[in-house]
Amino acid sequence: MSITIKQQVIAKHLEQDIIEYQLISANGFQVNFLNYGGIISGIYTHDAQGKLDNVVLSRNEFDPENPGHWGAITGRIAGRIVGAKFELEGQEYQLNDNKLGNNLHGGPGGIDKQIWQVTLLADGAELSHLSPDGTAKFPANVHFKVRYQITQDNRLSISYSATCDRTTIINLTNHSYFDLSAGKNALGMELEVPAAQYGEIDATGCVTGKLSSVAGTPFDFRKKKTLGQDIFAKHTQLELANQGYDHPFVLDNTQPIRLFDPLSGRTLEITTDEPCCVVYSANFTTPKHIAVCLETQRMPNAINWPEFRESVIFSPDKAYHSQTHWQFGVK
Numbered sequence: 001m002s003i004t005i006k007q008q009v010i011a012k013h014l015e016q017d018i019i020e021y022q023l024i025s026a027n028g029f030q031v032n033f034l035n036y037g038g039i040i041s042g043i044y045t046h047d048a049q050g051k052l053d054n055v056v057l058s059r060n061e062f063d064p065e066n067p068g069h070w071g072a073i074t075g076r077i078a079g080r081i082v083g084a085k086f087e088l089e090g091q092e093y094q095l096n097d098n099k100l101g102n103n104l105h106g107g108p109g110g111i112d113k114q115i116w117q118v119t120l121l122a123d124g125a126e127l128s129h130l131s132p133d134g135t136a137k138f139p140a141n142v143h144f145k146v147r148y149q150i151t152q153d154n155r156l157s158i159s160y161s162a163t164c165d166r167t168t169i170i171n172l173t174n175h176s177y178f179d180l181s182a183g184k185n186a187l188g189m190e191l192e193v194p195a196a197q198y199g200e201i202d203a204t205g206c207v208t209g210k211l212s213s214v215a216g217t218p219f220d221f222r223k224k225k226t227l228g229q230d231i232f233a234k235h236t237q238l239e240l241a242n243q244g245y246d247h248p249f250v251l252d253n254t255q256p257i258r259l260f261d262p263l264s265g266r267t268l269e270i271t272t273d274e275p276c277c278v279v280y281s282a283n284f285t286t287p288k289h290i291a292v293c294l295e296t297q298r299m300p301n302a303i304n305w306p307e308f309r310e311s312v313i314f315s316p317d318k319a320y321h322s323q324t325h326w327q328f329g330v331k
Contacts, residue, residue, distance in 0.1 A: 002026045003123050003150060010034075011062035016115050018062050023124055028052055029154045029328070031124075037066065037112035038073035038127050038146055040176050045154055045328040048265030053182035055266065055328070057291050064113065068285060069175040072112035073146055073160075074105040076131065076138050077312070078173040079248075079278065079300030080206040086303040088139065088313070089167055095137045100204035105175075109136045111144060112175075124149035124157075133165075140168035154328040162320040169312045170320045171298040173274075177282060177291035180261035180268060186282075186290050187228030192258040193221035193277060195249035199299065201240055207248060207301050219247065224258065227281060227292055244283035245292075248276045248300050256327075257294055265330045272296040272324040275311070296324045 004024040011018040013036065020041060023031045030052075032042035042054045057070050066072060084095040084103035096107035105112065116127040124147060131142045147159040160172045179186045198219045199207040214220040218230030218238060231244055238244060251257075257270040257277055270277075278300065280293040302308035314320045 002152070005120055005125070013062070013064050013115070018115070019118070021118065021125060023148065023150045025150055025152050025154070027152060027154075029150065029152075031148060031150055031156050033071075033125070033148055034062075035116050035118050035127070036062070036064070037114065038116055038148075038174075039066065039112075040071035040148075040174065043156065043176070043328070045266060046330065048330045053264075055178060055180050055182060057177035057179065066112065068177075069105055069112055071174070071176045073127075073172060074175050074295075075111045075144075075170065075172040076106045076136070076142065077103070077169055077171045077303075078105055078175075078295065078297045079171070080104050080204070082206045082301050082304050086169065088169065088303070093137060093139065102204055102206050106138075107136050116146075121147070121149065123151070138168060140164040140166045142168060142170065144172075146172075156326045156328075158324050158326070160320070160322040162314065163316075164314055165316055167313065167315045169303050170314050171300075171302065171312045172320075172322060173278070173295040173297040174324070175293060175295060177293050178259060178268060179291040180259060180266035181263050183290075185261055185263045186292070187231065188226055188262065189292065190224045190226050190260045190262065191221050191279070191292065192224040193249050193279060194252040194255035194257070195277070196222070196252065197250040199248040199250070200237055201247060203240055205241065205246060207299070207305070209305050211250065214249075219245070219249075221249075221279075224260065227289070231281060231289065242283040242288075244281035244289060245279045246281070246283060248278045251275060251277055259292070259294070260331070267329045267331055269327040269329075270294055270296065270324065271327070272322075274298065274322055274324065276300075
């Protein structure tokens with residue numbers, strides 16, 4: 001398979017090189033990522049007329065703070081942990097509060113703010129990072145590995161794994177912001193999410209522990225509709241998210257998540273072994289609603305939600321694994 005891999009130093013951080021890697025297929029499909037936080041800094045794919053554009057939000061210059069977690073591997077726990085605390089094996093852990101009383105995406109010092117080791121593969125790269133016990137106040141030494149692998153038919157596969165030396169909690173995702181129109185039509189993109197239920201949130205953005213039916217609500221994406229069709233509707237859940245979507249959807253994994261831009265003809269199909277997808281419509285960017293995140297993961301705040309608690313608990317005898325595929329195309 002003919003995959004070209006290039007790399008260049010783009011910045012220095014804490015006296016270490018920040019390297020951008022480029023995975024390039026023979027047909028021009030290209031995925032760029034950094035050794036910092038595994039940030040996906042570009043996905044270049046053709047439109048129906050053959051024009052190549054970057055279809056994810058990316059920064060012009062390296063920013064170690066990376067507000068909004070653009071493109072990053074988020075964790076150790078993706079999403080919010082209510083009250084920034086949890087109980088595990090009889091011990092309570094108080095985490096860093098970095099979002100309205102909650103712990104968001106692992107808090108300050110999360111794995112999205114670390115420099116990862118990169119090993120090149122024939123069709124991509126494997127990123128690895130050892131997160132020591134007590135990092136960001138989480139228990140256990142955890143060895144994370146994430147693989148980015150591309151194909152000639154415009155697919156990016158993301159494979160996550162982690163092993164730990166004692167019981168801990170893990171929930172990873174990638175936080176890329178998709179705009180298949182490359183800046184022209186974000187709210188005009190058509191989204192289809194095979195989910196009959198979504199998780200409600202409170203005023204802090206954290207899930208409440210209540211699942212609701214999407215039927216008859218702005219949250220029904222079982223048949224494709226534009227992101228903008230219902231986003232400005234008067235609905236408490238949209239208003240709590242700063243007028244937009246920032247909610248977990250419980251997936252029916254027999255069907256892919258689909259995103260389509262009618263202007264460019266670009267398509268994205270997402271398949272995953274994860275039970276949820278957080279749909280976030282960039283409600284806190286400036287300007288708002290310039291892209292959409294489709295974050296495949298376990299249920300947010302699962303550790304404090306009895307129904308989902310076990311899905312994020314891992315131990316030396318239970319390793320963490322997850323896989324998501326992003327298939328790009330045109331129609």
